[in-house]
Amino acid sequence: MKTIKLLTGLTSVAVLGSLVLTACGKTETATTTTPAPTTATTTPKETAKAEEEISGKIVYSQWGTNVETEQTKTLLKEFNKKYPKIDVEVVSKDWGTYWTSLTAQAASKDLPDVYKISFAYVDKYAKLGAMKDLTDIIKTNNFNTGDFEPGVLATHQVGGKQYSLPRDANTIVTYYNKALFTDPKKNPAGAPMPKGEMTWDQVLDIAKKLTLDNKGKNASEAGFDDKNIVQWGLTVDAAGSADSVLEPQIISNGGKIVNDDQTLALESPEAKQVLEFYRDLVTKYHVTPSSSQSQSLSKDPFLTLTTGKVAMSFAGSWSAAEFKKANIQFDTFLPPKFKDTKTVVQVAGNALSPYTKNEKAAWALLSWLAGPEGQIALAKQGQSIPANKQAAQTYLGIDDGYNKQTFIESQKYAIPVPFFDGKDKLLWDIIPQKLAQPLSGKGDIDATLKEIKTLYGK
Template sequence: MSPALAQSTISFGYWGDPPELPPFEEIVSKYQAAHPDVKIEIQHAPWSGYFTRLDAQLAAGAGPDVFFITNVPSYASRGALAPLDDLIKASSFPIDQYVPSSLLTHSFEGKLYSIPRDSAPSALYYNSDAFDAAGVAYPNADWKWADLRDAAIKLTTTEGGRITRYGLALESNDWATWVQQNGGKVFDDPLKPTTFLLAEPAAVEAIQYIGDLINKDKVAPNFLEAEQAGGTAQLFSSGQAAMVITNPSRLGTFADVPFKWAVANLPGGPTGIHSNRTGGAGFAINANSKNPEAAWAFLQYLAGPEGQSIFAGAKAAAVPAMTGNETVRAAFKAPFGDVFLKEADVGEQFPQFPRFVDLSNLYIQPALDLVWNGESTAADAIGGIKDKVNAELAK
């Protein structure tokens, strides 16, 4: 063991619901067993509070040495992350075994700042028992939006004028997938945008489709209602939603629910376009780490074949980003793994540039909320911010 690593203490920050935590815990346990002179302090938080705490820590020049991260450009642009390229080259870390598009998501201005854990595609989970009771055919590879809507209508149940089960529950951060499935885009370039395209007809139509599922058809809860009910996972687990579109980590969450369920590919858009998201979350080193050597040593295990195999083989499976490694590929034996791998193949880059979070918080999300809440049409809400967002991009 290197003397520099002796008596080292590093901290590791990550988010996750209880079913998602075992692989993180296993990785930490195995690493410490193999490196008894390294102590790893855990900083865990649920998704809802993780970034609030992390942002405050980083702003104060603190924070965990190694941490789980998304929206890498936003953090890299303000100097919060350590660049990894020189470390990778010096240690011959097998970065070439990663999906190139995933690496692009974790880069900023030509430098890599995070190593992806997964590609995080979504899929359609459905309650087989509910489908059987309603006499609705199970989802298949030929489904399009119209089929999804029709099934959601038939699966929604009411009692005394109150909805007792929604046909569908949606994740609030997946709206761009629908835009892609309709042949639209959010920006002309997801990494270096010059033009805002969400107000174009194809994108507007996709946003309105979601809004209509919520407010016109009333087959899906609005996102605030879903959050107050405990989130989409809770809605599906409790039988309050017959279908949910979410990621592979929910395989573990739904393992013990009291009904039969399965997973299908996402329905295609009206013209048959199949699209999903790519990139997933990754692991970065704090630019202010007091133990960068120990942090990099741990990150190599965490993001290398050993750690990737543990994540790939976990009950709450993560579709691995290190698909060029046969050991990792062999470890991915999750239920419906073929569905998720197929969805990963049609993954597209979501908007990922330093100012996206600010533009989203200031303009895009408030406009979308008007649609989700039934206060405006997509055309009016998004059309109302088009010039403002383009003006910001021109600065």
Template sequence: MVKRGSANKSKWLIPLLGIPLVMSACGNNSGETPSSTNSGGNTTEKTKITYMQWGTQEEINQTKELLKQFNAKYPDIEVEVTSKDWETYWTAITAQAAAKTLPDVFKMDEAYLDKYAKLGAMKDLTSQMTDNAFDASQFEPNVLKKLQSGGKQYALPRDANTIIMYYNRGIFADAKTNPSGVKPPVGEMTWDEFIKLAQKMTVDKSGKTADEAGFNKKNIVQWGLVMDAALSADSVLESQLWSNGAKLVNDDQSFAMESPEAMEVLNTFSSYITELYAVPNYGQSQTLSKDPFLSLSTGKVAISFGGSWNATEYKQAGIDFETLLPPKFKEEKTVVQVTGNAISPTTKKEKAAWTLVDWMSGADGQIALAKQGQSIPANKKAAEAFLAQDDGYNKQVFIDSQKYAIPVPFFDGKEKLLWEIIPQKLSNPMSGKGDIEKAVQDIKKAYGK
């Protein structure tokens, strides 16, 4: 998707700009600058650190609740929390890094980690992980790798939201919306199997399905599958390239989408729109929902890709849904969008900052996050707490999908390729309005590597 970053990536509410939310919270920080409080005549030394994140009011409240639990274990740190919206956040990080006024700890998205690592805006945590016996085995290797640059760890995982698939149980259960009586999809089907099912769930006004003679492609009232590979290049297209043995970019950052395996994926996905009529074209998809990940909520879509965060929105919309792993070409591959916490390289409160970051990524902090139910914990030890909450659908998919995450960290410039160049150059050709091979060459030229 074009926008990323919070548990609810599809919309951004009014932010809290620079409003401090002071909480008590951390550990043994002898030698660090203390502040003193006095209660009943006793003086207790505390270390005050700052923490900044992007997000909504709901997400700020969740951080406050997490810090209450952090404070119960580490009562000797005061954490001042500030928040900004997604766009403003990165402008602030850039300015603060230049002025050397970064908060002690701040939230970092994988998409920008390489950029800010090269700017020297984050402390290399590799040696601290060794010195503090940080247990890296708590995380899937590809999750940790998402927060590395040049082989060095610059942030520790906070959450690992995943891209999966959803289907509408109600549509499959109703003979009017499922005239062929097909069973719902299951995880790890091949694309050939999956698209045949999607055709049977694509219905025109007269009740005919897309695989039947006489189907009216100009009067479709229900779509079997919504998938915008161009608009969702980061969350759908790249993983499916990997599934077919292809890549978007090579390890040296050079463009790699010209391979026969990559072209097979693009042409296959285009055929679902232009020949099989099981997937809407760009314009039709936008008519359903500006965000294709929310199309299931229209009641006119049987199956769609979606983020783990969409489960909350679908529940609020009253959609009876189920989750599953995406289909595959050759191997199961998924996308995990990792956010983490970084430490300022100029902090004077290094011990306290590390304690906060370590706790938020460790079992205690991750279990507390899992119990909130809004984000997918990155720590394996927190999975049990997350799964223990029965929300009426298969949450195990979110945990399983981390095992299949493609090992492709962002680098500076890749976000433009995924969020601007590919959507602009590929959307129309994938819908049959233009040549795909030429579009790939145009993408390569615009990317410049």
């Protein structure tokens, strides 16, 4: 599964985004730059007047559906209340066409004034020279980057420089089916509902009690028939979700998928321990379906909860809409941890063209979209998890019947691991194809890792 591809317009809670184009060269470790406050030299009245005087026509480009395009146009009506003389033309394309077009526009130096960018492409387009370095503009305008969690902000940096600003921050968490926990027939052992930060030992204990065979015995009982399982305690497609589940989980255990020099790190003891644990969930504890069994439940491993036969599952924040549609009574908790809680926050952002002929208007739009006003307006639409912490309470104030606080809290545990040329193929093609069977108990993990290393070529 290529998670970001699922996130096309999905930078909404219908939601965020994995890709096919990537960058060249070595990615340096990102560091968050927070500009120091400057002393105000103008009054609010003078500032408002200056804002009203910024004028001109600019182009904003994004990927997304027709619905998402209309949502953006509605959002920009709020922008025009503050900047009435800026005319913003919205250009929207489907996910695949968007990146093909953007690459061509970068080559011809004819980019939109402001455009939407996925965290997975920041490195690529920054190195193509398609994104203006915002570091000095942020300082000059005293834009408060402290309103973002460091890990969220870092996903839009290259070499410590800020090349784009976050728009929304959809994340990977764990969900559970509340109806299975409250039904004595589905939960005869009385396993407690998961919540907050939990270790894998705690989650495994719950999963055993919620995994039932056709006679009603659970996986922790003697006589449990693992050949006739009718209810699963947990689904984890670690191979198929290498970018969104496997990588943060290995980091949780103190390991990495790739080293800082971009070489493969899957053969480290910390990484192998995680791989062996996920295999044991299938073959030893029998609480998680094999890759083929998971596919029979749902083609999308993040949506197995919709079957009503799964108690807990990793899924994206956008998956909530699908669970609602399936009439599943669900709630959320942070991903289980080995040593430290870690998750992926897939941060869409906005970039500024280095070729814009109206930088004042373009910066006004970009900074408004990332700032408190734009982020609060975005949160009110209910389409996205705002990246700016100032908008969190507005987002949480919309009652959707489950614990959305988990999405906000999980941003603190984002892994600041950049994408680079070749990593997309490793995470979206090589690992899913090669590790799925070994993690289901069919094939040798060590031999597979050697094959992966050869295919990866680093």
